[in-house]
Amino acid sequence: MPNISLSRAALISGALLLAVFPLTGATFYIQLGAKIMIMAIFALSLDLLVGHTGLVSLGHAAYFGLAAYVLALISPKYEAASLWLTLPTAMVAAATAALIIGFLVVRTAGVYFIMVTLAFAQMLYAVFHDTKLGGGSDGIYIYIRPDATIAGIKPVDLENPVQFYYFVLAVMIAVYYLLSKVLHAPFGRALAGIKINENRMRSLGYPVFTYKLAAFVFAGALAGIAGYLAASQFGFVNPEILAWHHSGTALMMVILGGMGRLHGPLIGAFAYVLLQEFFSAASVFGAYAKHWQLAMGSLIVLIVLILPHGLADLFDRAHLNERGDVNPADGEPK
Amino acid sequence: MFYLIQLLNGVQYGLLLFLLASGLTLIFGIMGVMNLAHGSFYMIGAYLAYWLIKITGSLWLTIPLGLSIALIIGLALEQTFFSRLYKRDHLYQVLLTFGLILILEELRSVLFGDDVHGVAVPALLDFSIPLTDTLSYPVYRLFLTGVCLVVAAAMVLVIRRTRLGMMIRAGSSNREMAASLGVNIPLLFALVFAFGTALAAFAGMIAAPISSVFPGMGNQILIICFVVVVIGGIGSIYGAMIASLAIGLADTVGKVLAPELSGIAIYLLMAVILLWRPQGLTNKA
Numbered sequence: 001m002p003n004i005s006l007s008r009a010a011l012i013s014g015a016l017l018l019a020v021f022p023l024t025g026a027t028f029y030i031q032l033g034a035k036i037m038i039m040a041i042f043a044l045s046l047d048l049l050v051g052h053t054g055l056v057s058l059g060h061a062a063y064f065g066l067a068a069y070v071l072a073l074i075s076p077k078y079e080a081a082s083l084w085l086t087l088p089t090a091m092v093a094a095a096t097a098a099l100i101i102g103f104l105v106v107r108t109a110g111v112y113f114i115m116v117t118l119a120f121a122q123m124l125y126a127v128f129h130d131t132k133l134g135g136g137s138d139g140i141y142i143y144i145r146p147d148a149t150i151a152g153i154k155p156v157d158l159e160n161p162v163q164f165y166y167f168v169l170a171v172m173i174a175v176y177y178l179l180s181k182v183l184h185a186p187f188g189r190a191l192a193g194i195k196i197n198e199n200r201m202r203s204l205g206y207p208v209f210t211y212k213l214a215a216f217v218f219a220g221a222l223a224g225i226a227g228y229l230a231a232s233q234f235g236f237v238n239p240e241i242l243a244w245h246h247s248g249t250a251l252m253m254v255i256l257g258g259m260g261r262l263h264g265p266l267i268g269a270f271a272y273v274l275l276q277e278f279f280s281a282a283s284v285f286g287a288y289a290k291h292w293q294l295a296m297g298s299l300i301v302l303i304v305l306i307l308p309h310g311l312a313d314l315f316d317r318a319h320l321n322e323r324g325d326v327n328p329a330d331g332e333p334k
Numbered sequence: 335m336f337y338l339i340q341l342l343n344g345v346q347y348g349l350l351l352f353l354l355a356s357g358l359t360l361i362f363g364i365m366g367v368m369n370l371a372h373g374s375f376y377m378i379g380a381y382l383a384y385w386l387i388k389i390t391g392s393l394w395l396t397i398p399l400g401l402s403i404a405l406i407i408g409l410a411l412e413q414t415f416f417s418r419l420y421k422r423d424h425l426y427q428v429l430l431t432f433g434l435i436l437i438l439e440e441l442r443s444v445l446f447g448d449d450v451h452g453v454a455v456p457a458l459l460d461f462s463i464p465l466t467d468t469l470s471y472p473v474y475r476l477f478l479t480g481v482c483l484v485v486a487a488a489m490v491l492v493i494r495r496t497r498l499g500m501m502i503r504a505g506s507s508n509r510e511m512a513a514s515l516g517v518n519i520p521l522l523f524a525l526v527f528a529f530g531t532a533l534a535a536f537a538g539m540i541a542a543p544i545s546s547v548f549p550g551m552g553n554q555i556l557i558i559c560f561v562v563v564v565i566g567g568i569g570s571i572y573g574a575m576i577a578s579l580a581i582g583l584a585d586t587v588g589k590v591l592a593p594e595l596s597g598i599a600i601y602l603l604m605a606v607i608l609l610w611r612p613q614g615l616t617n618k619a
Contacts, residue, residue, distance in 0.1 A: 056425045104605055107612040111368045111424055111568065115560040116608065119601055122557045126597030244557070248432045255429055291444055297436030304430040305418065 011263060018169055022162045031233070034165045036273045037172045038229045043253040043265035044175055045222035050251065051259030052183060053215045054195035055106075058114050058247050059121025060223055062101070063094040065242030067224030068231035069128060070094075072140040080147035083158070087146070090228040091221045097124070098220025099213070106212045109198075118244055129239040139238025146232055158232060168229055172266075175222060180262055182218075191215055252300055258310025267311050275299065335466050340586050346475050348582020349482035353537035354555060355562040355574045356489060357530030363569020364506040365523050367416060368424050370431035373556025374438040375531040379404060379538025380547045381442060384451050393456040397539055404535030408528035416527060417520070435553065448549050453542040478540055485533070486575065493571060502526060506569055558585075561600055565607045567614025576615060 018037070022030050042064055049055040067090035074089060075081040105116045128134040145158040148167075157163045182188050190211050193201045202208045231237050240246070249272070257268025279285065279292035288294075307314065358372045382400040383393070390396055415434070419427050454460075455474045462470035493499035504512040505522055513519045538551075545551070562581050566573025581600050588596035607615065 050425065056428065058428060104608050107608065108564075111362060111366075112564060112612070114368060114424060114428060115564050116604070119557060119561050119564065119604055123598055123601035126601070130597045131594050244553070248429075251425075252429060252432070255425070259425075291440050293436040294440040294444070297433040297440065300433030300436065301415065301430055304426045304433065305415075308422075308426060 014266075015169075015173060019166075022165055027161055030161050030165050032273070032277070034161070034168045034233060035230075036270055037165075037168045038226050038233065039250070039253065039273060040266045040269035041168075041172050041175050041229070042223055042226035042250050043257070043269045044172075044179060044262070045219045045226065046250045047254045047259055047262075047265045048179060048183075048191075048215060048219045048222070050254055051261070051264065052188065052195060053191045053212060054198075055212060055216065056114050056251075057117040057216075057219075058244060058251065059101075059117035059119070060219070060250055061242050061244065061246035062121035062124045063098050063220035063223040064227035064230070064246065064250075065128075065237070065239075066097050066124060067091065067094040067227035068237045068241055069134050069140075071146070071228050071231045072142050072237045073134065075142050075144070075146070077143065080144045083146040083148040084150055087225070087228055091224040094224025094227065095217050095221040098217045102213045102216035102220070106209060106216055118247070121242060121244060121247060125239050125242040125244075128242060134237070134239070137239060139236060142231060142235045142237070145235065164233065168233075171225060171229065175225065176262060176266070179222075183262070187211070187214070252303075255308075255310055256303060258312030261312055264310055264312040271311055335469055339465070339469060339471060340590055341583075342471060342475065342479070344583035344586035345579065346479045346482070346582070347586060348579035349479055349486065350537055350541055351555075351558060351562055351582055352486055352575055352578035353482055354534050355559045355566070355578055356486075356571055357533040358559050359563045359566065359569055359571070359574045360502070360506075360526055361530045362563065364502060364509075364526055365416075365420055367419055367527075368427040368431070369416070370428060370556065371411075371434040371438065372531070372534055372559065373552035373554075374435050375404065375408070375534035375552070376538040376541075376555055377442065377552030378407065378438065379535030380453075380542040380545070380551060381446055381538075382535065383539040383542040384453050384547045385446070387453060393543070397536070400539050401532055401536060404532045405528050408531035408535075409524060411531075412524050412527040417523070420523065439549070439552075443549065450546055450548040452546050455543040472544075474543060478544070481540060485536075490571065498525075558600065561604045563614075564604055565615060567616040570614070570616040573614055573616035 018033070021033055024030075042060075046057065046060045049057050049060070070090040070093045071081070071086050074086055101117075101120045105113060105120065108116050129137050134140060145164075148154055148156045148158060156167045158167060183191075190201065190206055193204075193206070194208055194211060198208055201211075227241065230241065253268035253272045254265050255268070256271055257266065258264030276292065276296060279295040280289050282289040285292070285295075303310075354372065354376055358369065361367055361369050361372070379400060382403060383396055386396040386399050387393060390399070411434070415430060419430060455472075459474045459477050462472045463476075464470045491499075493502060501512065501517050501522055504515070504517060505519060505526075509519065558581065562574060562577045565580065566575075566577035580603065584599050584603050585596060588599035592599075
């Protein structure tokens with residue numbers, strides 16, 4: 001299967017490129033790279049729902065934001081929290097929230113699901129925005145990044161931007177690997193079946209509700225990892241990370257890259273953040289740089305109208321075309 | 335007396351929500367389009383009111399002018415974007431309308447800046463009815479309640495009693511069948527969409543004097559409208575009416591009893607309804 005080995009080669013060279021990138025030594029871009037990879041993890045987790053299970057969630061930022069808040073709330077003020085303690089706690093919190101909310105939202109389908117996931121995410125936003133629990137609308141600072149020391153050994157220093165970058169890269173590759181295993185396992189095949197025809201899966205005897213709920217909780221936990229990393233990187237959380245703009249951005253990354261294939265969200269996250277940096281660059285757009293959302297919004301509209309299958313499809317299609325695997329009548333793969 | 339005021343406020347807020355949610359639910363129910371940008375029309379209405387009142391000096395001139403502008407914007411957007419979305423997956427409807435929100439919000443920022451603006455209550459209605467020695471109720475709010483009731487009644491009449499309403503109901507229950515019976519579906523869709531968005535803009539215009547005009551106002555109310563539509567059931571005008579009033583009252587009562595938790599009350603109400611009837615109050619599963 002030359003097709004698979006080729007895309008694998010592309011993936012490995014992509015990973016290698018990311019691995020040597022910090023050698024350039026530009027701290028700003030190293031931090032930007034880490035930020036993009038965190039968003040890529042977030043987009044990967046959302047794609048498990050949108051692309052692989054057919055559940056369009058517009059409230060995924062809730063689990064990202066909740067895990068970030070958990071880190072901020074359990075970190076001691078003047079000393080470092082333990083990574084090995086706080087990361088699982090944050091993930092469990094995100095997964096628990098996803099379990100409770102999922103129990104309610106997975107009963108609904110279609111537009112209801114979209115609206116209800118959005119509404120519950122907004123409820124969490126209201127909790128952190130309106131009450132004193134998480135510092136209200138001002139948010140909370142995390143003065144010291146989590147400490148990775150375990151059994152007296154410190155494998156990685158998260159205060160160091162380069163080491164933080166490599167840590168995020170390792171987590172991203174681990175999440176990618178985990179998802180590729182899960183999606184090829186019977187569980188992942190069942191999700192694919194649910195996406196295509198839920199009723200058929202139900203009549204085949206699959207407990208569809210349980211499968212969807214499990215996917216929702218799993219995606220929530222993975223989004224929690226991304227949120228935890230984001231809070232560690234910026235040292236700051238505020239309610240905006242739970243807000244629906246953030247959920248919409250993640251959804252856009254998934255579509256921009258191409259949903260339902262694992263490298264799609266990765267390409268999408270890189271393309272989206274880099275485009276955003278470009279549109280908000282004052283050196284290019286001058287006074288209009290602060291209105292970058294105008295360009296971003298227009299881009300989103302254009303993508304939906306002309307490139308609904310995302311950038312990954314563009315590459316895959318060009319590649320298939322070369323090999324003559326595309327049906328000349330409609331351009332769809334044979 | 336204090337509770338009477340809260341009750342009136344709750345009803346007034348609920349009716350205002352109904353103007354928005356009814357358009358949203360009709361657009362869902364009839365065209366199957368998930369329109370996130372519906373809240374942006376509320377914002378457009380409010381900013382139109384702010385801008386036109388500065389020019390014309392009167393709310394009474396502003397409303398017909400603003401409504402015509404909103405209708406034109408609605409029709410233009412329907413023709414350029416939404417008409418391409420009717421057969422697409424909800425995911426793409428969400429994304430395209432999300433993109434539209436970003437564009438409309440940013441245009442608002444370019445044209446009007448990011449400050450909060452007030453809109454004056456028209457002089458004719460700018461007084462209060464004294465209820466006790468210390469409490470009084472502003473007449474503009476009563477006027478707002480009345481206007482919303484009239485619009486709601488007119489809408490129910492149009493949908494229940496006219497030929498147009500018959501076509502709308504037919505299109506909503508079975509699009510293909512209605513089309514094959516000779517209903518001009520593209521025209522009907524364009525009309526319903528423009529009408530729904532104009533209604534949202536109208537709500538924004540008449541609410542501007544009491545809520546002021548500020549960035550992000552559309553998104554805030556949009557999510558509340560989603561809660562209304564989820565509780566009421568998609569496509570149901572009556573469901574939207576009941577749910578709007580319930581949310582209006584729940585929100586107002588919540589603000590009085592537990593101000594910090596009032597933002598959460600309506601979502602809890604939604605959670606209970608979802609457990610009880612996942613398809614909404616009025617829709618049979």
